[in-house]
Amino acid sequence: MNNIMGMIFIVVGLVFDFFGCLGLVRLPDVYNRLQASTKCVTFGTCSILFGAFLMLGITAAGIKTLFCIIFLVLTAPVSAHALARGAHISGVKLWKKSVVDRYKEDKRSNQ
Amino acid sequence: MKSRVILFFLAFLVWMGLTWPPDWQHFAIGILVASFVSFMTGDMFVQRPHVLKNPKRYLWFLYYLPIFIWECFKANIDVAWRVGHPDVPINPGIVKVKTILTSDTGLTFLANSITLTPGTLSVDINQEKGFLYVHWINVKDKDIERATRLIVHRFEKILSRIFE
Numbered sequence A: 001m002n003n004i005m006g007m008i009f010i011v012v013g014l015v016f017d018f019f020g021c022l023g024l025v026r027l028p029d030v031y032n033r034l035q036a037s038t039k040c041v042t043f044g045t046c047s048i049l050f051g052a053f054l055m056l057g058i059t060a061a062g063i064k065t066l067f068c069i070i071f072l073v074l075t076a077p078v079s080a081h082a083l084a085r086g087a088h089i090s091g092v093k094l095w096k097k098s099v100v101d102r103y104k105e106d107k108r109s110n111q
Numbered sequence B: 001m002k003s004r005v006i007l008f009f010l011a012f013l014v015w016m017g018l019t020w021p022p023d024w025q026h027f028a029i030g031i032l033v034a035s036f037v038s039f040m041t042g043d044m045f046v047q048r049p050h051v052l053k054n055p056k057r058y059l060w061f062l063y064y065l066p067i068f069i070w071e072c073f074k075a076n077i078d079v080a081w082r083v084g085h086p087d088v089p090i091n092p093g094i095v096k097v098k099t100i101l102t103s104d105t106g107l108t109f110l111a112n113s114i115t116l117t118p119g120t121l122s123v124d125i126n127q128e129k130g131f132l133y134v135h136w137i138n139v140k141d142k143d144i145e146r147a148t149r150l151i152v153h154r155f156e157k158i159l160s161r162i163f164e
Helices: A002-026 A030-056 A060-089 A102-110 B002-018 B024-044 B049-053 B055-084 B104-116 B144-151 B153-163
Strands: B093-098 B120-126 B131-136
Touching: A002 A030, A002 B055, A030 A060, A030 B055, A030 B104, A030 B120, A030 B131, A060 B002, A060 B104, A060 B120, A102 B093, A102 B131, B002 B024, B055 B104, B055 B153, B093 B144, B104 B120, B104 B131, B104 B153, B131 B144, B144 B153
Parallel strands: none
Antiparallel strands: B093 B131, B120 B131
């Protein structure tokens, strides 16, 4: 039973990881690509790790997968945030059809 | 001092998890390593130890977890739909939202939650004025108040009960 559940989680994770990578190719600019890759890859990889935990049970490797999930959830959004902020500060422009950029407006008014 | 004790127990727990199954050698080395780490870096780990004493905060955290996982799942369906659609239906932009949270931990969790929930990615935080700049893949409203209601409000109340 645990094996089947683990397999299901791993397949779901693979599908989401695939969509994350597809987003990396199809979306237009840095920020949109970060959105796709962060969300889908975090959730997909957590799902794969949780599936592996279900298949392995409470063993040496199984507990490490749980730690990996915790650290991945804590660090992936932080790195995405750092990349987005760094890109904006170093002058990477938003996609030309973007609607609004309050960050740029505020940076201009501060100068 | 309290901060060091808390860090010691956390580090020891992580160590025991990493060296599963338990064994007296791992146990002894774990105590040495955890006490060394908590001695060196313990004073900057927990700034406000009184927050950890209140059991209500842990219950709110348990209530927050399923909401967070459900939002995360919705975010993935949303991104998968946008990416798989032949026209790539996006309408991106960076909007500004307000928050009432002030503590470091609370703001970190809010920014991380925003990043992992549907269509939003936090770009920068202005801690003094309580503003967050959020990249939104499908901008529904450019106004600060209404964007705040759409993006921040579902987490803010729970997070303010956990971390403030």
